[in-house]
Amino acid sequence: MPAPDKFFKYIDDNADTFIKRLAAAVAIPSVSGDGTHRKDVVAMANWLNSELKQLGVDTKLVDLGKHVMDEQELDLPPAILGKLGNDPNKKTVLIYGHYDVQPASKSDGWDTDPFTLVVDEKNGRLIGRGSTDDKGPVLGWLNVIQYHHQNNIPLPVNLICCFEGMEESGSEGLDDLVRKESKKGGYFEGTDCICISDNYWLNTRTPALTYGLRGLAYYKVTVAGPGRDLHSGTFGRTVHEPMTDLISLLGTLVTPQGDILVPGVDDMVPPPDEDEKAIYAGLDYSIADIEGAAGGQIALSSDKVAVLMGRMRYPSLSIHGIEGAFYGAGGKTVIPAKVSGKFSIRLVPPQTPDNINPLVIDHLEKAFAKLGSKNKLNIEAAHGGKPWMADHRHWNYEAAKRATKIVYNQDPDLTREGGSIPVTLTFAEALGVNVLLLPMGRGDDGAHSTNEKIDKSNFIQGSKLLGSYLYELADVSK
Numbered sequence: 181m182p183a184p185d186k187f188f189k190y191i192d193d194n195a196d197t198f199i200k201r202l203a204a205a206v207a208i209p210s211v212s213g214d215g216t217h218r219k220d221v222v223a224m225a226n227w228l229n230s231e232l233k234q235l236g237v238d239t240k241l242v243d244l245g246k247h248v249m250d251e252q253e254l255d256l257p258p259a260i261l262g263k264l265g266n267d268p269n270k271k272t273v274l275i276y277g278h279y280d281v282q283p284a285s286k287s288d289g290w291d292t293d294p295f296t297l298v299v300d301e302k303n304g305r306l307i308g309r310g311s312t313d314d315k316g317p318v319l320g321w322l323n324v325i326q327y328h329h330q331n332n333i334p335l336p337v338n339l340i341c342c343f344e345g346m347e348e349s350g351s352e353g354l355d356d357l358v359r360k361e362s363k364k365g366g367y368f369e370g371t372d373c374i375c376i377s378d379n380y381w382l383n384t385r386t387p388a389l390t391y392g393l394r395g396l397a398y399y400k401v402t403v404a405g406p407g408r409d410l411h412s413g414t415f416g417r418t419v420h421e422p423m424t425d426l427i428s429l430l431g432t433l434v435t436p437q438g439d440i441l442v443p444g445v446d447d448m449v450p451p452p453d454e455d456e457k458a459i460y461a462g463l464d465y466s467i468a469d470i471e472g473a474a475g476g477q478i479a480l481s482s483d484k485v486a487v488l489m490g491r492m493r494y495p496s497l498s499i500h501g502i503e504g505a506f507y508g509a510g511g512k513t514v515i516p517a518k519v520s521g522k523f524s525i526r527l528v529p530p531q532t533p534d535n536i537n538p539l540v541i542d543h544l545e546k547a548f549a550k551l552g553s554k555n556k557l558n559i560e561a562a563h564g565g566k567p568w569m570a571d572h573r574h575w576n577y578e579a580a581k582r583a584t585k586i587v588y589n590q591d592p593d594l595t596r597e598g599g600s601i602p603v604t605l606t607f608a609e610a611l612g613v614n615v616l617l618l619p620m621g622r623g624d625d626g627a628h629s630t631n632e633k634i635d636k637s638n639f640i641q642g643s644k645l646l647g648s649y650l651y652e653l654a655d656v657s658k
């Protein structure tokens with residue numbers, strides 16, 4: 181049975197209430213990667229837990245223990261597990277999402293306060309940190325549940341929820357929980373399939389179903405020598421400078437064309453055959469889409485297939501920042517005593533952090549030795565995750581395809597995502613069931629960036645899509 185018209189109408193009629201709830205979520209700065217915000221991440225967990233309870237979901241908060249971040253021991257934010265429905269005649273779907281966000285501050289270049297949701301009526305946009313990644317999609321599920329709860333209508337499937345607060349910082353603690361609860365008698369027992377709404381369409385017009393994610397290996401490389409910051413007039417050309425060493429090292433990692441210079445990394449990936457290239461050629465995507473989303477005419481190639489392969493099926497190496505460097509206004513003439521470069525590699529099969537880390541460490545050590553510097557080098561392999569691919573011919577995808585057709589009157593693009601959701605593979609392996617990624621937002625949403633947004637239509641139609649997917653799931657043959 182398809183989702184009833186009443187459901188679609190309810191979502192439209194309650195759009196303002198849903199946007200208010202999104203505003204309340206965005207207002208909690210649940211930045212997992214910054215220890216000073218840990219209490220906000222926990223506040224966000226409590227808020228989400230209470231919203232779920234009010235909607236009739238039977239929830240519990242699970243303590244994930246402690247971890248060390250930036251030399252500080254911190255409590256991990258809890259995972260929220262929830263259940264709604266327990267009918268043995270219905271399929272059981274596990275939904276996952278995250279309630280933490282990337283850091284954001286007005287000084288990064290936001291036009292408005294990142295933690296105040298701005299409703300831009302003129303352009304139909306909801307702007308704020310987490311609007312598309314991943315508070316909007318998580319609340320999309322709540323919108324669906326609210327319709328059923330308020331109207332006393334059972335969901336067409338049994339629902340198991342798993343929401344975490346550390347996804348943007350390596351999902352620490354979650355893998356163990358997922359493995360434990362996937363065993364016989366565990367909380368996730370009986371799961372037939374999984375759905376994750378935490379990525380984006382390729383463009384701004386075509387809905388997508390996603391069957392692959394890149395993995396991630398994140399590094400912090402530190403160069404230190406002087407006992408404190410130095411005057412460059414007094415010490416310039418008299419000492420080995422950490423910043424000069426670090427910049428030289430970072431310069432050995434990747435070319436401006438994106439080729440990875442760490443020996444063995446690019447070579448690990450087999451080239452595509454003609455059939456695979458045809459898949460990329462068939463996707464609704466253009467150079468204007470990537471340049472529009474990037475906000476500049478800066479694509480590495482004018483060939484759409486090459487650009488798509490760079491995002492979906494090749495590894496990439498990005499340099500993110502330098503800690504300890506002078507970055508303020510004015511012309512401070514300092515030699516920083518200790519600087520840390522941060523970079524990451526997005527991984528594709530057969531790459532994993534375990535087989536990539538030794539290559540990166542060996543390369544950096546050799547490159548540093550060549551500098552002949554007396555400074556000290558420290559390399560930290562921080563968080564990471566393996567890449568993931570699913571069978572997109574599975575009934576889970578069929579249900580999502582039908583739902584997309586109903587809500588958007590369009591067939592979805594079948595995509596592989598360039599980003600990473602580390603726990604996806606853990607769920608797939610631990611439960612042995614199919615995982616579907618069902619994105620809500622558009623390719624130009626600016627996740628992780630300044631002025632992150634979700635279009636109001638994506639939030640509202642996306643909520644209909646999630647609900648409709650549950651109805652199609654109930655119908656589709658296993």
Ligand SMILES: C[C@H](N)C(=O)N[C@@H](Cc1c[nH]cn1)C(=O)O
Nearest residue numbers: 313347348349350378379599600
């Ligand atoms: C695709 C997902 N919404 C996402 O943004 N994942 C992050 C995960 C991550 C890892 N380190 C920091 N964040 C990503 O792909 O960067």
Ligand SMILES: [Zn+2]
Nearest residue numbers: 313348627628
């Ligand atoms: Zn993210």
Ligand SMILES: [Zn+2]
Nearest residue numbers: 278313314378
């Ligand atoms: Zn996300």
